[in-house]
Amino acid sequence: MEKKRLNDLRADDYLDISDAPKEETIESTEKMRTAIALEMNSDEAYDVFRKAILREAKENAIKEGGLMAHSKQMSTVLNFCGNMILEAALTREEAMSSLDLLARGVRTLPTRFEQWNEKGRPKEL
Amino acid sequence: MEGDVPEIEKILKLKPAVEEHVEETDRLKKAIELELTPEEAFIILRQRISAKAKEIADGFKNSARAGFEGHRYQMKLTLNFAGNLVLDSAITEKEALEALDLLSKGLRGKKTEYQEWEEEQRRKDGEKKTE
Numbered sequence: 001m002e003k004k005r006l007n008d009l010r011a012d013d014y015l016d017i018s019d020a021p022k023e024e025t026i027e028s029t030e031k032m033r034t035a036i037a038l039e040m041n042s043d044e045a046y047d048v049f050r051k052a053i054l055r056e057a058k059e060n061a062i063k064e065g066g067l068m069a070h071s072k073q074m075s076t077v078l079n080f081c082g083n084m085i086l087e088a089a090l091t092r093e094e095a096m097s098s099l100d101l102l103a104r105g106v107r108t109l110p111t112r113f114e115q116w117n118e119k120g121r122p123k124e125l
Numbered sequence: 126m127e128g129d130v131p132e133i134e135k136i137l138k139l140k141p142a143v144e145e146h147v148e149e150t151d152r153l154k155k156a157i158e159l160e161l162t163p164e165e166a167f168i169i170l171r172q173r174i175s176a177k178a179k180e181i182a183d184g185f186k187n188s189a190r191a192g193f194e195g196h197r198y199q200m201k202l203t204l205n206f207a208g209n210l211v212l213d214s215a216i217t218e219k220e221a222l223e224a225l226d227l228l229s230k231g232l233r234g235k236k237t238e239y240q241e242w243e244e245e246q247r248r249k250d251g252e253k254k255t256e
Contacts, residue, residue, distance in 0.1 A: 036172070045173040047153065048157060048169065074214055076163055086235055086237050091237060103226070106208055
């Protein structure tokens, strides 16, 4: 993995879908009680989630280098995406067709990195 | 139940990542200051998506469409967030598409939460009948 260049990155280097984190084991901390009490809307919660992933990736980049951090970030993201879809979809068929649709949607938009190349460095990087 | 599943094509509207659209409210600042781990933040996000979907379903009270509309909204939010997460993290479009392809392979062996719930109900019903 370390020797790969960015263009050589392959998704199957990093996916491992595990079970979603259990609410009952995490919710009990003071930090979580405070976060739940804030009653954020879903956009705010997504923003907090995205920033948490980015913060972890930055910490990993300092410890293990950019490529390893990116690999771990992708792994985390795919794991959470998989769990979110399994939670929302009723049937496996619906989950699979939603992923197909997602792929079609993703083709229409640039990645954040591609946006960065076009418009300049994003503020949080 | 199959007939109640919304057509996916009608529910996805991928919009760009949200931070440009999210107002920096005090509660958002407080939440960011908590420095939640991704697992903790994921639980909050999951709860908020479910709460919003329930709110939508409640709006259709006493209507056969309540569950359908709640589910439709939940799928829409979930897919939008999942799409943005992948676009935020992948470097190239090729990597993003490969990641989604891999995700669909990974999901093939998994059951949805609803399917697990259904199986659990059937198991419980079976136990009651045996008793």
